Amino acid sequence: MSHTVILSAVTFFYFGAFLLYLLRVITNRETWGVGASWTLLIGFAAQTVALVLRWIDSYRLGIGHAPLSNFYESLVFFAWAMVLLYLLTEWRTRSRSAGVFVTPPALICMAYASFSPTVNSRIQPLVPALQSNWLISHVVSCFLGYAAFTIAFALAVMFLLKRREGEQKGLTGRFLRMLPDRESIDELLYHNVVFGFILLTLGIATGSVWAHHAWGSYWSWDPKETWSLVTWLIYAALLHVRLVRGWRGGRIAALCIFGFAAVLFTYFGVNYLPGLHSYLKS
Amino acid sequence: MPEKDLPNTRKPRPLWAFLSSVRLTVVLLALLVLLAVLGTVIPQRDTAMEAARHAHTGWAAVVDALRLSDVFHSPWLHALLGLLSLNLVVCSLNRFPASLRAFRGDSFTDPSVPPGNLPPTLSLETGDRPEEALKRMEDLLKKTYRLAGRRTRAETDFLYADRGRYSRFGVYVIHLGVLVIIAGALAGSLFGFKAYVNLVEGESSDVAYLRGGEEQKKFDFAVRCDRFSVDFYESGAPKEYRSDLTFLKGGRVAHHGFLRVNSPILFEGFRFYQASYGIAPGGRISLGFRRGAGKEQSVNIGAGEAVELPEAGARVRVARIVENMMEMGPAVKLVVETPKGQVAFWVFQEIAEIERANPGIVRQVPMFNPGLFAPYVFSLDRLERKYYTGLQVARDPGAPVVAAGAFLLFAGLMAVFFSSHRQIEVRVGTSGGRTQIGISGRSSRDPRGLQEEMRRILGGYTKASL
Numbered sequence: 001m002s003h004t005v006i007l008s009a010v011t012f013f014y015f016g017a018f019l020l021y022l023l024r025v026i027t028n029r030e031t032w033g034v035g036a037s038w039t040l041l042i043g044f045a046a047q048t049v050a051l052v053l054r055w056i057d058s059y060r061l062g063i064g065h066a067p068l069s070n071f072y073e074s075l076v077f078f079a080w081a082m083v084l085l086y087l088l089t090e091w092r093t094r095s096r097s098a099g100v101f102v103t104p105p106a107l108i109c110m111a112y113a114s115f116s117p118t119v120n121s122r123i124q125p126l127v128p129a130l131q132s133n134w135l136i137s138h139v140v141s142c143f144l145g146y147a148a149f150t151i152a153f154a155l156a157v158m159f160l161l162k163r164r165e166g167e168q169k170g171l172t173g174r175f176l177r178m179l180p181d182r183e184s185i186d187e188l189l190y191h192n193v194v195f196g197f198i199l200l201t202l203g204i205a206t207g208s209v210w211a212h213h214a215w216g217s218y219w220s221w222d223p224k225e226t227w228s229l230v231t232w233l234i235y236a237a238l239l240h241v242r243l244v245r246g247w248r249g250g251r252i253a254a255l256c257i258f259g260f261a262a263v264l265f266t267y268f269g270v271n272y273l274p275g276l277h278s279y280l281k282s
Numbered sequence: 283m284p285e286k287d288l289p290n291t292r293k294p295r296p297l298w299a300f301l302s303s304v305r306l307t308v309v310l311l312a313l314l315v316l317l318a319v320l321g322t323v324i325p326q327r328d329t330a331m332e333a334a335r336h337a338h339t340g341w342a343a344v345v346d347a348l349r350l351s352d353v354f355h356s357p358w359l360h361a362l363l364g365l366l367s368l369n370l371v372v373c374s375l376n377r378f379p380a381s382l383r384a385f386r387g388d389s390f391t392d393p394s395v396p397p398g399n400l401p402p403t404l405s406l407e408t409g410d411r412p413e414e415a416l417k418r419m420e421d422l423l424k425k426t427y428r429l430a431g432r433r434t435r436a437e438t439d440f441l442y443a444d445r446g447r448y449s450r451f452g453v454y455v456i457h458l459g460v461l462v463i464i465a466g467a468l469a470g471s472l473f474g475f476k477a478y479v480n481l482v483e484g485e486s487s488d489v490a491y492l493r494g495g496e497e498q499k500k501f502d503f504a505v506r507c508d509r510f511s512v513d514f515y516e517s518g519a520p521k522e523y524r525s526d527l528t529f530l531k532g533g534r535v536a537h538h539g540f541l542r543v544n545s546p547i548l549f550e551g552f553r554f555y556q557a558s559y560g561i562a563p564g565g566r567i568s569l570g571f572r573r574g575a576g577k578e579q580s581v582n583i584g585a586g587e588a589v590e591l592p593e594a595g596a597r598v599r600v601a602r603i604v605e606n607m608m609e610m611g612p613a614v615k616l617v618v619e620t621p622k623g624q625v626a627f628w629v630f631q632e633i634a635e636i637e638r639a640n641p642g643i644v645r646q647v648p649m650f651n652p653g654l655f656a657p658y659v660f661s662l663d664r665l666e667r668k669y670y671t672g673l674q675v676a677r678d679p680g681a682p683v684v685a686a687g688a689f690l691l692f693a694g695l696m697a698v699f700f701s702s703h704r705q706i707e708v709r710v711g712t713s714g715g716r717t718q719i720g721i722s723g724r725s726s727r728d729p730r731g732l733q734e735e736m737r738r739i740l741g742g743y744t745k746a747s748l
């Protein structure tokens with residue numbers, strides 16, 4: 001089907017963008033950066049079109065629903081959200097520095113969705129529990145939140161590398177010198193955490209309202225619910241130590257990596273535990 | 283915005299200090315994380331069913347003794363939530379007076395606090411008269427700010443303005459939201475319940491069973507399932523299922539409704555949910571039989587019912603109807619009673635296929651021979667599937683409370699992260715015959731944004747002068 005072909009092509013655009021961002025940092029020439037941004041933007045536009053086509057296609061099949069309902073679609077939307085947030089950040093901050101760190105997660109998601117034999121890319125009909133207007137708001141807010149946390153994770157890695165700037169010479173040293181200063185990374189990381197936290201809060205809230213309608217209880221301690229709460233608590237702790245105790249830099253970056261591990265488990269890991277959210281296994 | 287605690291002039295209160303510390307908050311959050319993770323890794327009572335409870339050996343016994351097999355209803359969770367609530371209340375009480383002072387802006391417009399404690403100033407020199415400059419700056423500020431005060435000192439006029447001062451309370455709103463959510467959850471666990479009942483079409487019930495199945499909840503009305511229907515996709519996955527329910531009160535029909543997944547029915551404060559469905563045991567079957575080379579006959583019969591075979595002086599009773607017998611599909615156990623004795627055997631619907639896959643099975647296992655009562659041969663022509671609908675009944679008086687708490691939490695988050703308390707001081711004085719306008723300010727958050735805004739305000743003055 002056409003949209004799956006476009007989506008697998010998008011993977012290569014994101015890979016190209018990653019290479020160009022890398023070249024920009026290595027050669028210290030902004031020309032490569034401009035190319036990277038355009039490649040990423042074209043890939044993003046194509047992905048948006050493919051998502052719309054897939055949505056339309058599902059109606060043609062008579063099982064119309066937003067492309068947010070199985071594992072394949074969630075991976076694609078996850079990557080889309082990451083690139084969207086990154087492009088907005090690039091535009092707002094007028095800096096391409098984070099690109100080389102943020103494109104790989106998006107690229108990995110797209111590659112996994114498109115080329116893993118275990119991920120089914122067919123449009124599947126919705127089981128009764130998913131036939132709800134809450135599907136879109138719940139999934140969109142959760143995945144925008146995850147995307148922001150993923151960008152924060154990429155920035156945390158960038159921060160921890162930047163800390164070793166003084167020790168490194170040669171190509172690595174030049175690479176690290178091209179990254180923005182630590183305060184800027186820290187600030188941007190914090191903004192992403194705040195955004196992710198608010199969207200995760202919204203995602204949990206919309207999920208609760210939906211669960212109240214579908215499962216008869218707004219909270220059932222289902223593994224996915226529990227792990228989303230775990231993630232929420234970790235980022236809540238991060239915000240507290242930063243805002244009240246004034247933590248900055250390395251310790252915040254470490255917490256960010258820890259929080260991201262929880263995000264990953266909330267998204268992928270819980271599929272290996274029994275629970276109500278098990279339809280993502282397909 | 284790292285806030286420093288005010289110097290404590292009163293005598294030290296170690297307990298209060300402990301309860302109001304953010305360190306305690308972080309430790310409690312970490313413990314909650316640990317407990318929640320344990321709750322998903324260790325099989326919980328609901329999912330592990332009875333198996334884990336009966337295995338009182340080694341680990342299982344330890345896990346059970348520590349109440350880790352039911353983490354989410356354990357004293358551990360309740361204790362942590364209780365401590366967290368206490369921590370939130372004490373923390374908030376501790377910090378509220380400082381926030382209230384900041385909200386009032388007392389120290390900001392207080393003449394006893396010398397000016398110059400504010401971050402660097404942007405300034406402008408103009409030929410306008412000082413009174414005129416002051417008036418115009420006031421008008422400019424009033425567009426987006428609230429005028430908080432003015433004073434004159436050493437021939438300099440000061441204007442104070444602020445906005446977003448309510449964001450100082452955002453953090454308390456968030457914490458109140460968390461407390462309200464915990465209170466709502468507590469109310470739900472104390473006064474709410476969740477029960478299940480399975481109804482076969484046509485059946486009614488005035489009770490539902492609480493989790494575990496031992497206790498039951500009795501209603502002063504009955505619910506009847508008039509019809510249950512399920513649609514499937516081509517893949518075999520369910521597309522939609524629906525129960526047509528009638529609620530009866532004192533024998534009279536009080537309400538009628540269609541129950542679907544995702545659209546519960548509310549009746550007298552109880553919410554009914556379409557939770558599951560299944561095939562009820564003991565539906566009816568079409569039983570075919572023929573005597574030797576005689577005519578094929580068919581009878582519609584249910585479990586426990588019997589049909590007479592007058593020629594043989596026998597009576598055939600349907601002992602059991604099984605949906606899937608030993609993975610070989612639907613089967614029915616027949617007992618043929620004659621004055622001489624009785625014979626029992628199974629009749630499979632797909633006997634032809636079973637024989638093809640296991641040649642000779644009918645001879646080896648006479649119990650599986652549909653012709654065991656010669657010269658009769660029986661066949662299971664059709665199994666009428668009778669569905670039952672799985673209803674969940676719940677009442678949770680805490681749910682609206684939790685919803686209100688979530689709303690507060692979200693509103694508070696917005697106030698904390700998307701608005702800030704900005705205070706601006708404008709100074710108008712003269713120096714060397716020219717009017718000097720200075721502007722400085724402080725913000726509870728986002729100092730860069732404030733800097734930009736001050737530049738914009740001052741830019742507005744210059745633009746209007748041109």
